[in-house]
Amino acid sequence: MKKTGGEIIWECLKQEGVKHIFGYPGGAILPAYDALCKYPEIHHVLVRHEQGAAHMADGYARAGGGVGVAIATSGPGATNLVTGIATAMMDSSPMVCITGQVGSKLIGYDAFQETDITGITLPITKHNYLVTRAEDLAPAMREAFWLAKSGRPGPVLIDVTKDAQQASCEFDWDAAEPRHRNCCLAASSAAPQYGEALELINHAKRPVILAGHGILLSGAMREVCAFAERTQAPVAMTLLGIGSFPASHPLNLGMMGMHGEAWVNTAIQEADLLLAFGMRFDDRVTGNLKTYAPMAKKIHIEIDQAEVNKNVKIDVALIGDLRQVLGELLPRVDAGNREPWLSRIHELKGDSAVRDIQNLPDDGHLYAAHVVNDLWRETSGEAVVVTDVGQHQMWEAQYYKHDQPRTLITSGGLGTMGFALPAAIGAKFARPDAEVWVVAGDGGFQMTMAELATIAQERLDIKVAIINNGYLGMVRQWQEFFYERRYKATPLYSPDFVKLAGAFDLPGAAVRRRADVVPTIREAREHRGTYVINFCVEQEDSVFPMVPAGADLHAMIRRPSPLVETAQDL
Amino acid sequence: MTLVVQVENKPGVLNRVASLFRRRGFNIESLTVGHTEKPGVSRMTIVVDTDEAGALRIEANLYKLVHVQRVENVTSTPSVFRDLAMIKVAATPETRAEIMQLTHVFRARIVDVNSESLVIETTGAEDKIDGLVEILRGYGILEMARTGRVAMTRGPRPEASANASGQDDSLEDESVSYSV
Numbered sequence: 001m002k003k004t005g006g007e008i009i010w011e012c013l014k015q016e017g018v019k020h021i022f023g024y025p026g027g028a029i030l031p032a033y034d035a036l037c038k039y040p041e042i043h044h045v046l047v048r049h050e051q052g053a054a055h056m057a058d059g060y061a062r063a064g065g066g067v068g069v070a071i072a073t074s075g076p077g078a079t080n081l082v083t084g085i086a087t088a089m090m091d092s093s094p095m096v097c098i099t100g101q102v103g104s105k106l107i108g109y110d111a112f113q114e115t116d117i118t119g120i121t122l123p124i125t126k127h128n129y130l131v132t133r134a135e136d137l138a139p140a141m142r143e144a145f146w147l148a149k150s151g152r153p154g155p156v157l158i159d160v161t162k163d164a165q166q167a168s169c170e171f172d173w174d175a176a177e178p179r180h181r182n183c184c185l186a187a188s189s190a191a192p193q194y195g196e197a198l199e200l201i202n203h204a205k206r207p208v209i210l211a212g213h214g215i216l217l218s219g220a221m222r223e224v225c226a227f228a229e230r231t232q233a234p235v236a237m238t239l240l241g242i243g244s245f246p247a248s249h250p251l252n253l254g255m256m257g258m259h260g261e262a263w264v265n266t267a268i269q270e271a272d273l274l275l276a277f278g279m280r281f282d283d284r285v286t287g288n289l290k291t292y293a294p295m296a297k298k299i300h301i302e303i304d305q306a307e308v309n310k311n312v313k314i315d316v317a318l319i320g321d322l323r324q325v326l327g328e329l330l331p332r333v334d335a336g337n338r339e340p341w342l343s344r345i346h347e348l349k350g351d352s353a354v355r356d357i358q359n360l361p362d363d364g365h366l367y368a369a370h371v372v373n374d375l376w377r378e379t380s381g382e383a384v385v386v387t388d389v390g391q392h393q394m395w396e397a398q399y400y401k402h403d404q405p406r407t408l409i410t411s412g413g414l415g416t417m418g419f420a421l422p423a424a425i426g427a428k429f430a431r432p433d434a435e436v437w438v439v440a441g442d443g444g445f446q447m448t449m450a451e452l453a454t455i456a457q458e459r460l461d462i463k464v465a466i467i468n469n470g471y472l473g474m475v476r477q478w479q480e481f482f483y484e485r486r487y488k489a490t491p492l493y494s495p496d497f498v499k500l501a502g503a504f505d506l507p508g509a510a511v512r513r514r515a516d517v518v519p520t521i522r523e524a525r526e527h528r529g530t531y532v533i534n535f536c537v538e539q540e541d542s543v544f545p546m547v548p549a550g551a552d553l554h555a556m557i558r559r560p561s562p563l564v565e566t567a568q569d570l
Numbered sequence: 571m572t573l574v575v576q577v578e579n580k581p582g583v584l585n586r587v588a589s590l591f592r593r594r595g596f597n598i599e600s601l602t603v604g605h606t607e608k609p610g611v612s613r614m615t616i617v618v619d620t621d622e623a624g625a626l627r628i629e630a631n632l633y634k635l636v637h638v639q640r641v642e643n644v645t646s647t648p649s650v651f652r653d654l655a656m657i658k659v660a661a662t663p664e665t666r667a668e669i670m671q672l673t674h675v676f677r678a679r680i681v682d683v684n685s686e687s688l689v690i691e692t693t694g695a696e697d698k699i700d701g702l703v704e705i706l707r708g709y710g711i712l713e714m715a716r717t718g719r720v721a722m723t724r725g726p727r728p729e730a731s732a733n734a735s736g737q738d739d740s741l742e743d744e745s746v747s748y749s750v
Contacts, residue, residue, distance in 0.1 A: 118582070122582075122589050123589055123590075123593045127636045130582075304630075304634070305630040306630035306631045306634060310627065
């Protein structure tokens with residue numbers, strides 16, 4: 001069956017089961033867009049900026065577990081994808097990006113809208129392709145999808161020249177099957193590492209499980225839960241690991257690292273065994289490596305060999321798919337009773353509870369943490385929350401308790417501001433029945449707020465909570481702590497977000513008092529369609545606790561005691 | 571550290587490998603690429619300034635490149651290391667005989683003679699070539715080209731050093747690539 005290159009792109013997407021793609025047309029990708037007319041089963045979402053397309057594809061993948069697809073033209077279209085691709089790379093999100101390229105005869109001649117996008121994206125993709133012949137398209141597409149989701153997932157880019165889209169060739173899906181590569185070879189259960197790991201686990205008195213994104217990617221939630229319950233090991237989560245273990249579970253500690261609660265980080269520092277499940281000891285999680293968990297042996301279960309011994313010296317590494325490895329380990333671990341250890345952690349928690357902002361009396365100020373916590377209560381913790389990057393992101397991680405996997409979607413590794421709104425659009429397409437909330441700061445929201453138009457055009461139902469403190473809050477916090485409050489370039493003018501929403505025919509409301517938080521959230525939830533809430537919160541509020549960059553994990557700046565705070569407020 | 575890397579001979583593969591070293595902060599001291607006994611497969615010998623842990627990191631990261639088939643750290647494996655140099659040295663009628671004699675001592679060859687210069691070709695371990703270069707420096711080296719190190723393990727069949735999979739992989743087996 002003869003097809004043009006443009007048609008082959010859609011045929012392949014159809015075969016891969018893709019129903020939604022996010023893109024922006026342009027000259028070099030026009031033949032493919034023209035061919036799209038013949039494929040009404042594929043819904044194309046027109047974005048307002050290609051960065052949005054990449055984040056949408058990313059959000060789509062994170063929320064739904066499939067592969068997200070973004071499409072753009074050559075030159076600026078392709079380069080605008082870059083931030084989104086890098087975001088997906090850092091957070092192991094499976095994504096395929098298709099870009100148009102100038103005709104193959106023009107490559108290298110600085111043609112109009114020519115850019116070396118395969119060169120540019122080389123370090124931020126798992127792999128990329130420059131396809132100059134229609135014949136090479138189907139094999140590249142199939143391999144790209146396979147690569148994106150295999151092993152440790154990530155983004156793959158396919159750059160297709162205009163002539164390759166126009167040329168015709170025989171399309172044979174079966175013949176295009178990628179030649180098999182063993183993507184991840186789990187060590188066999190007989191491997192000596194298993195015995196060593198079991199030895200450490202069964203003898204540990206103070207174990208802590210470090211739950212990472214790998215649990216979600218591997219789909220190992222049940223295994224992790226069973227493992228924790230059997231060994232009675234408490235579970236600390238990375239930012240991207242949130243949702244991999246129910247927040248309401250008694251063994252759940254919460255988020256670790258720079259803005260982790262004091263008891264979590266202290267538990268890690270006092271542990272005698274760390275069980276790292278699909279996480280990579282990022283610097284935001286470890287603090288000073290020299291003093292990190294000094295008494296603990298470390299077991300690392302990881303699919304990517306290159307992560308082992310990268311930051312932290314590992315005692316036993318089990319390479320492979322987490323679910324598989326835990327499946328091997330589970331029947332062989334001893335049921336543990338770790339009462340002294342758990343009561344020690346309980347003791348640590350008590351000290352923090354008095355400092356918890358939830359225990360603050362209402363002093364007339366609107367705190368972002370209250371807003372997030374109220375949102376959690378109102379949505380029964382069941383919403384898919386998509387955050388941006390900064391203070392609100394950390395408050396979300398601390399005060400929205402996620403019990404379900406894939407309900408927190410956030411840019412972790414790259415820390416990409418502007419991620420929330422477009423990623424939420426992708427998440428909504430992946431899970432149309434889920435209640436999707438954007439939680440974004442006033443800074444990050446303004447980076448990609450043009451995608452409100454995409455929301456309006458697609459008539460989507462996404463609730464938007466802007467945590468507006470008039471500053472680039474996290475940067476301001478660093479200036480306060482480490483630069484003697486010299487607030488250079490962090491005070492931020494914002495448009496009237498309610499009026500802005502109105503310009504897109506979207507309803508909205510502003511909230512300035514604690515008493516209005518819940519009623520407004522309820523109003524937004526009752527409205528069928530997108531609703532924008534501008535929460536004007538305390539301006540100079542900071543995220544606590546905080547481990548300053550590079551400091552020892554136990555050397556936290558603690559949340560001020562409520563007594564001190566109320567005294568100041570009075 | 572000396573790594574021998576077998577890669578699929580695809581456009582851009584050298585760039586992918588070199589880019590990996592750069593972005594992971596490793597400094598390549600020398601890199602040579604050439605054909606192998608298998609069509610479509612190229613062989614790189616890469617000398618990099620790092621320690622054992624660094625070499626392991628590089629190895630694991632190299633395996634994540636789709637086109638990389640096999641990585642071998644031959645640093646402490648009994649191997650033959652060779653470098654080829656061509657050295658153009660100033661030679662007057664008075665000094666020529668002397669230089670030719672030195673060339674002979676180093677078992678190097680003269681491949682071009684001119685009234686003002688000689689081109690000396692030599693193959694050997696790098697320290698031997700360094701020795702020759704030092705001696706010739708006194709006469710005036712006009713130009714020099716060195717290939718950088720190529721390496722091959724001794725014995726009939728190479729063993730892959732990175733076989734995290736625990737699987738038996740032969741040279742013909744391309745499944746070594748994790749591409750995670």
